[in-house]
Amino acid sequence: MKSASILKLHxxxxxxxxxxxxxxxxxxxxxxALGGKR
Incomplete structure (x- = not known):
């Protein structure tokens, strides 16, 4: 039961x-696109 919730969270x-x-x-x-790195 607990492992299922851990998998869902993962x-x-x-x-x-x-x-x-x-x-x-x-x-x-x-x-x-707006001007690149300064």
Missing amino acids: LLSFRLQATLDRLAAKLESVYK
Whole structure:
């Protein structure tokens, strides 16, 4: 029973990490489009 909830939490954190990675990549591309690194 407890292992199932741990697995669910692990999957949730994995999906959250993937979402954060995508968001970071999008922000980086926007930043580069606006003028790049100073």
